[in-house]
Amino acid sequence: MKPVMVAVALAVMAAAPWIVTDPFFVHLMIIVLMWTVLGAAWNILGGFAGQVSFGHSAFLGAGAYTTMILYLTLGISPWYGIVLGGLVAALIALPIGLICFRLRGPYFALSTLAVAEIIRLVALNWESLTAGPVGLLITTLPAVSLGGRAIDWESKTPFYYIIAVIALGALGMTSLLARSRLGAYLLAIREDIDSAEAIGINTVQARVSALALSAFLAGVGGGFYAMYLRYVDPDAVFCIPLSVEMVFIPVVGGLTTVVGPFIGAVFLVSLAETFRSHFQVGHLIFYGAFMMVAIRYMPEGIWGRLLLMFESRRG
């Protein structure tokens, strides 16, 4: 993308909380950006490396619980806790990768689903660490002052800026990955893993690196999720629907593109949250419907399709 467009996008993002003051829309922007991070996380593994995971809630949950537990028991500020949550998620991802990457295609997808369910059951039953089905709750966030002024955690604006920075970081990482050697390896693996192996790419190492990176971002997103909602329980953060949502956002937005997860999140999350504010339940109808439409009519996703249209106009 052109630097001018990036600058405009940054300016709009920075100014947004002043333009939009309605609490629902601020909340919506926060959720959209959070799902951008989670979608970008999945996109690294599912888009670039072509390894479809149905178990990414395991990493989201690991990040959420790490951040929460570190703050509640050791008093470690969520500022660090969110990053540590990402690291713990990446650490958990290593053994999972070594097990599941022995499988390919749909079998890999099913194995990640099974691993995530096992982790959910562990979180549900390891009560001394996670408080089990009761969940963990925090009432107050630590006082932080910025430029001499205390940050008001009851307002949503600080959360907006935190997640905006994280989301930009996630998309920046994707952009770097797309230009890196690892990114090229991953694309080769996606296209044909046997050929990739044959030309000397260490496919296990490349895929595990992609998974760790992906898990790190999902864990960071999970840490933010915990701090924003101030509550986690195993069925809320380790559940199958969260994993599925993480798949659908980048697929609908545009797999293997940098901006795709953001577009997917804007599109699906705004629809779903607006729907939820009217009907309370069933807001994932759009996820299901647009997933089917996307796979059938535009597997390259919304952003992917737009890019193709630009190119064809230029060429």
Place this chain on the structure above:
Amino acid sequence: MALKGDLPPIKCAMETFVQSVVSGVLTGSLYAMIGVGLTIVFGVMRIINMAHGDMVMLGMYGAFWAHVAWKMDPFLSIILWVPAGFVGGLIIYRFLLRKIVPAGELNTLLYTAGLSLFVANVALLVWTGDYRTIKLPYAIMPLRPLGIAVPIPLAIAFGMAILVTCGLYWFLVHTDTGRAIRATSQEPEAAALMGISVGRISMITFGLGTALACGAGVLLAPSLYLYPTVGEILVAKCFVIVVLGGLGSVPGAIAGGLLLGLAESLGAVYVSVPYKDAIGFVMFLLVLLFRPAGLFGEGKS
């Protein structure tokens, strides 16, 4: 699977063992019925149907509403919902899946995941997320042959599941359509060369798979709590079953279903209650890693 109502406490070790074997086999027969539906669809079309559990859910709600609206016995309503499931399956295949199948296993996996989320959320919208149960007058006291508690609805479901599964087996072995399904499952190209219309067989197979899922849902409805997202956990169990038995293998799915039922009920007694659901997933991973063709080596991977 969390069954409604508690079975009475059991005293001696032998009785405990027999009791858990019995309940394992009873639930296992229903697992087998769901698993067979998933595995024939995979065998013929290479579709890993993530929406299979939601078809079971629809069957459960079908039984519930037939009971509430028409005072129909839930088990009797199977004569309505199995044909309805078959026709529904034909329609889903014809209008939704047919064009997706050639795009490969991963695309159908993602597509059916979308279908699953869509169906479950429409159900949430229409029927809300409330837990519902079917109260049957004859379901209050369990049968007690030889001091072993056998819940009556589960016993009826067991008998009917055996009938349906055997019926399907007979159909696959002895009828022309059944032979064509097995042939397509083994070697689609050779089957096409022999004059089998693979498209038609795929459609029929998907209808059968959906009918089995709906039927199993009807049979499960009196024994389980009903809620729209029940399919999520059922579909996860389904994958365990068909992978244990070998993807695409019908006898494998039957054995896998019984095995999972036994593993869960014995695991709850001898390993731990909270982790009983994890046993299936651990077996699943071990089989995928070390015996990808299934425990009996019949499946394809």
